[in-house]
Amino acid sequence: MAATYKTEGIILRRWDYREKDRMVRLFTRDYGKLTMRAISAKKATAKLAGHIEPFLYTDLFIANSKTIDIIAGSNTITAHARLRQSLLHNTLASFFVEVVDRFTEEREPDPELFDFVHDFLSWLNDTDQPNALSAYAAILQLFGLLGYHIELFMCHQCHQPIRAALENESSRFSFKMWNVECASCRTEDEAATLSDEAIKVLRYMLSERYHGAARLQLSRVEWEEVDQFVRALLRYHANTDLKSETVLLSILASLASN
Ligand SMILES: [Zn+2]
Incomplete structure (x- = not known):
């Protein structure tokens, strides 16, 4: 498998991992359900922070890792904001x-x-x-x-x-x-x-x-x-x-x- 891969996905949920990271459970079009690590994503200012919220539909760029694959980039396609606000x-x-x-x-x-x-x-x-x-x-x-x-x-x-x-x-x-x-x-x-x-x-x-x-x-x-x-x-x-x-x-x- 290549070092990186792309897919579209929906964020099902996320949770804190270690001091600064988050784990993200995704449902993707090309790979089905995946669990990924988002490094340093707990910081509100992190580039990824706003793009790994639950229910987002997003374009993902993922880096292979020997353990848990890493979200290298996430660009929101549809925010589905009401699913978080109401x-x-x-x-x-x-x-x-x-x-x-x-x-x-x-x-x-x-x-x-x-x-x-x-x-x-x-x-x-x-x-x-x-x-x-x-x-x-x-x-x-x-x-x-x-x-x-x-x-x-x-x-x-x-x-x-x-x-x-x-x-x-x-x-x-x-x-x-x-x-x-x-x-x-x-x-x-x-x-x-x-x-x-x-x-x-x-x-x-x-x-x-x-x-x-x-x-x-x-x-x-x-x-x-x-x-x-x-x-x-x-x-x-x-x-x-x-x-x-x-x-x-x-x-x-x-x-x-x-
Ligand atoms: Zn019967």
């Missing part, structure tokens, strides 16, 4: 990029996935009143791009279409199978119970994507069911809580009480 935008963007970070591997390039992540963050930045449902819809879409098919029509046991619930017997969604199962086909899998209304909302989110989900107006009960479902699905497959989930919940709660 609390709600920041909360939704942080949750989304944490999911991207958690569910992707380093150096596995996927230009289609890169474009999707870039497009969603740009859209979020340009949207005046984003809702959490649009971020959740983007996360469900992301799973599809990662190869996990969320099936909400056909039971994975009897392969029959899920019908409206009879006698209050709700359908379930097996997290392991990424698939609904009907009341008579219950497995021992860890699962979420889903009302017909929640299934309809989730189908809509999958077909109309984040743009459509941004227009959804749900009752409190519907929202709570969908919210709990998406976060439980994430927790199951991430094997842990997401760091940004606590912030997300407190911001959403404060908005709901206003």
Whole structure:
């Protein structure tokens, strides 16, 4: 590999490293996810400082190193400033990029996935009143791009279409199978119970994507069911809580009480 290389990337997150440096987690078009060192970038006056902020879309110049590659240059293409300045935008963007970070591997390039992540963050930045449902819809879409098919029509046991619930017997969604199962086909899998209304909302989110989900107006009960479902699905497959989930919940709660 050459001593230096170039790529476009989105800054997922950064953290302090030693006295003066920063580490930067990037999602790049050509190399997939990368972790890089930005030397002396903690100083506010450092040339790199303003160009390695979270959510920036940037042109990167990277130097190979025997240990961790080094960001030699970063020129912002799109700042996505609102994703850092507005609390709600920041909360939704942080949750989304944490999911991207958690569910992707380093150096596995996927230009289609890169474009999707870039497009969603740009859209979020340009949207005046984003809702959490649009971020959740983007996360469900992301799973599809990662190869996990969320099936909400056909039971994975009897392969029959899920019908409206009879006698209050709700359908379930097996997290392991990424698939609904009907009341008579219950497995021992860890699962979420889903009302017909929640299934309809989730189908809509999958077909109309984040743009459509941004227009959804749900009752409190519907929202709570969908919210709990998406976060439980994430927790199951991430094997842990997401760091940004606590912030997300407190911001959403404060908005709901206003
Ligand atoms: Zn069944």
